[in-house]
Amino acid sequence: MDHHFISWIARNNDFVDLGGQRQLNPQGPTLQFHEHFFRPGNYSDHLLLYSSPDQKKDAVQLADEIIERFGHKVVPTLLELKDVIDVNAIRSRVETWLQQYADHELTLYFSPGTSAMQLAWYLVHLQGVLRTHLVQTRAAKYSESGKPEVLTIKVERTSTPVTAILREQQLHLASSGPENQSSDYFIGDALRPIYERARKVAQTDKVTVLIRGESGTGKEHLARYVHEQSGRAGKPFLPINCSALTDSTLESRLFGYCKGAFTGAEKNTKGLFEEAHGGTLFLDEIGDISVALQLTLLRVMQSGEIQPMGGNPRTVDVRVIAATNTALEERCRAGQFRWDLFYRLAVAELELPALRDRPRADREQLLDWMTAFKSRQLRHEPLRLAANTRRQLLDYYFPGNVRELESVMEHLLVFSEPGATVELADLPTRIKASTVAGDSSSLLLEDAIRQHVCRVLAHCGGIKRRAATLLGVEERTVRKYYLLSEFNPPSSPQKKTVRADS
Template sequence: MTPPRRILIVDDDRTFRLSTGELLRQDGHEVEMAADAAEAVATLDQARYDLVLLDMRMPGMDGLTAVEVLRKRGLGTPILMISGFGTIDTAVESLHRGADHFLSKPVDPDLLSARVAELLERRPAEERVREGALGSMVGHSSAMREVFEAVRQVAPTETTVLVQGETGTGKELLARAVHDLSDRAGGPFVPVNCAGLAEGVLESELFGHVRGAFTGAVADREGLFAAARGGTLFLDEVGDVSLALQQRLLRVLQEREVTPVGSSRARKVDVRVVAATHRDLRDEVARGRFREDLYYRLDIFRIDVPPLRARRADIPLLVEAALVRLRERSPRDPPSAVSPLAMRLLRAHDWPGNVRELFAVLESAAIRARGLRIEGQHLPAAIRDPGGEGGDGGRESRYQASSDADERAAILAALDEAAGSRSRAAELLGMSRTTLWRRMRDFGIGEE
């Protein structure tokens, strides 16, 4: 049985508070009340609620200001704004400030009950992210579900894993998930970027060295294979390792022992290897740049991580995950949400830098948004206007490729964000005013 949901009603009108409270109690909710916004802010600092009903016009701090204050403090609770002076402009303004929905007084009881039920069904972003995550990886698309299932299958084994995927897809996060779900989770997880070190340095880092092995080797030093004993060694960008060093890696995988640089005595190692690369190793083998025997030692169980453009359905969940992390890192000025138009632009981008690029874009946009909702205007120009200067031909084709329902929703969201200004809406959408007017006519927008 679902527990009662806690609702805070904030209104200076005592009659409205009491009548609305009684209605919501009849619907099975727990209700508390505040007579002004300052009291509500103080209450929400101390207690958790599932929904806030907030009047727009009150003495002292008004509802619009209260929404901004609450969102800047990191409150993710849904907010239903209610006003006796409802207009389209005030509704749009309240949504821009961070409210989730707007109703005008007098409120129809059935409509209020329905809206409250709808908002209460929206689970906190943290819960949605946790449900769509494996370790620190996030996704609920079919492609990522296959990746998660592969991780769960191979993690309990001792099998060497090869992870292939473009730069920025989260290959190290996947390797950590394999480690964390394995019997070696209590041991160390040791990552090394094979592409970031010169050959001689990488050899010493991996296998260790003895005193006097080379200039500057003033003492014995164990390598990363030894440091990862009982745990997992993650060889990132293994496709960039030189052919000479590949031979030594092959011996370690075959014999489970390492020989430090400058030594003739091999030492046993108890370590699991997870390797990753952005290269197609089969192609590298064909070109003579990667040893075939090492490839087959690494490619016992391969997991291919799809690029972000191949799993666009995951972008909203990834956005929520990024905002959750930003709120944890910047509690004083957290971003509250992403507007429908901004989300559409994010989903339309090809993301050559994959998830890493997406998170960087959102961090930058959050700074520009100053703790409020991230709008289309806060995104980089390359995402707002992928066609660049010189007409709207390329931009228009992007809209033609999407569904009519998505395009109509994007146009309505842009008009809301632009407070009805068609020129501003066209700019946000990345199309000319003529194209916007024609598409509005096609969809019957403006006739309602």
């Protein structure tokens, strides 16, 4: 098994200025390590990292000197960092890069580098995923023996690093109910495992993410969470709804255009890929883009290059997170979505459940949290729900998921008097007339069909064309049941009987 020695170049200590000239420092940490400790460590090679292209000359010079003096194998390696004091970005970068040596022994030289670089080594080692060792050196003038010393940094390693523990505490606070005053989003027990998976995905920078879930389940919030937990936090997070734009408009928004590229292009305009450089681009409703634009997007994701309309190719560094409320595999089988793009997007998949599929206890906590949160947000006295009102809200199907619940709470706050209790009659008509999804007392086939169409239509985010495709019927059939039900489960059996006989 190979055993690699890995370190950053110490530009301020591996070199000295003598007579106005920059020269190698014979007492520098890298040369000293090779002189006293490299051979006893039985290392296969030394991967000498430098963080920007302008350091290449120094790295090559130092490597050549080591090879000439000691005969050790040294490989100068560019591991570019955009900010050498951003510990999250550095950690994400080095963790991703080290994965190629997952089956090897790795000794990380702790001493050279900025404090953020050193802390990144420590966090990587602490996680205990790779076969890493941490060492640092003590100069001869500071040692009792009068000789340079190498010290192994021994720490208790854990598969749950400190950062994960802190995030777990944050998630617990976010799920603690209406008493939590600081969070603007509820993460209950049903979503916590999903957010934990998202945190793990965030740590691997180059992995694309596909988020699945019905409309209104919180896909953009989850995407933003991945961004904020990654090394790209602090850089742009730019969302775009792909289904809301035509092909040509979407292409110009994504890739930009140059002046004169088309009628009305009066100036050079950056696209979202360029604006998100260093950050994350969230492509919502990715399943709605055309096959032609899918091919363009695939090329961008493979090459890291975009070509603005009427311009020359440009390199971008962007993490792509996509989301869909449709079954992309079915669209692929129907020839409406490219399999190769699907595989490129679905490296890591996260799926958010519909609100109606979350445990009742979780929905109760969400209702309490939303009631308190919206009351504070709209500066309204705390909203009080009557027992039957609360029960009806918990039983309602909520095809619009959390987004619809938020809308209902705002509706109640707008129309309720301060201090009054919200009664069943105060609810929107569609909720008052509804029964528990899937719990109709009617035995009529017509009612069962209507209920199933409602369920599929909700799964498709209310888009009738998609629902018709999944049901294997014409769109006008879906429209018929949509108009009859308005997305609600069936009303009373008596009314249905009259309609069925008419």
